[in-house]
Amino acid sequence: MTRLDVIGNVSRDVTHYPDHRGGAHLGGAALFVALAATRAGRSAAPVCVLGEDLAPVLPQAPGLGGIDWSARGEAEGPSARFDLRYDLLGELVDARTEYGAAERLTEHALAHVDRYPDSQYHVCCRRPLDAAAVLGRLVRRGAAFSVDFFLPSAADMIRTAAPWLTKASTVFVNAAEYRLLRTATNTAALPEIVVTDGPRPARVWAFGRQTASVVPPSRPPHEVSGAGDTVAGTFLAHRSRGATPAQALTEATVAAAHFVAAPSLPIPAQPSA
Template identity: 50%
Template sequence: MQRTIVIGNISLDHIHRPGHPPLHQLGGAALHLAAAAARAGLPAAPAASIGSDLAHLPDDLRLPALDWTLLYHAPQPSAAFTIHYDRAGTVTAVDTAYGAAEHLTAHALRVIDRHPQAAFHISGRRPLDLPAVLGALTARDHTFTLDFHLPSAPHLIPAAAPWLHHATTVFVNAEEHLLLTQSTGSRPCPEVVVTDGPRPAYAVLNGRPGPPVIPPAVPVLRQITGAGDTLAGTYLAHRARGIPPGTALTHAVQAASRHTIQHPLTLPAPHRAPP
């Protein structure tokens, strides 16, 4: 299958949930999505900007085999996000230190220019200059998919509107879908995957919703970050094999549910012993 380059953040996440001790873990959409794609059989290469604090990331024993050659090693610390949740699992506050991620746009544009044969997935998150990246992809006629993150979606979805109909697939949650519909108007995206947490997910093909896919019940919720990215990466891997959207989404929803019951990638990470 064609290699997919995942442009986005890889970060250090500090998670605060009522009734749970604080967690310090690996995070970022580029990491979770590329890992899920690789586990489902799609060759994936995260293109992210990291600091020396994540220099040993390729040696983390918990991650699948990924192509790590497209990491940019910046002089600043890696991006760090402190995320606060309420008891229902809803984000209530996010404190951000972008650090190395400030280099992501320049790095992404170089990667796009140097890899004309690759497919791309773009994680639409700040501080990425999304119009610049989508403009470059479209100008070079690259195949690309796209997702958003609710805190920045009200700004980034309208900013991305001129290029959205070029995307093969766009991943959104229920609230982002409303913003997407408002921004695309009479030119719907060819394929949109809509998720809503533990509620049914569905694919919209050329403006027509498909049957809902109901997530399985989750007995123990061990982590609440990365489920959407896991769903997207798994979906892309199955679609790359020619599997129909409904079947691909069923596999993706199941993978996202399994992700939430696994232990998070807490720090410090176990590393391979040097040769």
């Protein structure tokens, strides 16, 4: 089975909720997608750039067993940092970012695609990635790829990605992003769209026709950050083994429910001098 190479950020995150949940933990879409795919039985590698704070510790960190770290880059300075505020319904209301080492992500991703055009890619279309450059390179190289978005930057990123979306195997969006997607492109021309909507049914659309609808399991969330990424990684892993859209979506929503109810991934301690 071809490895899933996930282009995106791995970060140090701090989350806040009105009921005082949250705190500091590992984050980043590339980490969460790769971890979900790995847990679902598919080899996956984050194509990311780590700073001096995470590069020495992540490959040996507990709880991340199975992730292939060979596609990472390293740079001086800190890794990307996200400060995320959610409401009680788990909707993101504010995001503040320091990109740090991730400013070099586009350069690193383009070089990786040139070296490994036969990999299967998932592109986390969010800043600071130059999505147009990366998607254009993937299409020119004939690489297979899927994409997702991040709501604070989705309006811009969806418009940027629109010329290449018909070439994507799967587009992952939440309900708000799906509305933006429908204004930016003809969704009936897209091979597969996975739409999540919190506790409401998740759906799969293929060329404008609904092919699956699954009600997510209800579990009290500890941390919602990474839920959509878990859906994406799990769905892609199961689809790569021949699962139907309904089967893959069922597995993906179950995995996401378990993920949000579990403790967050701790930031590994720096090695002692």
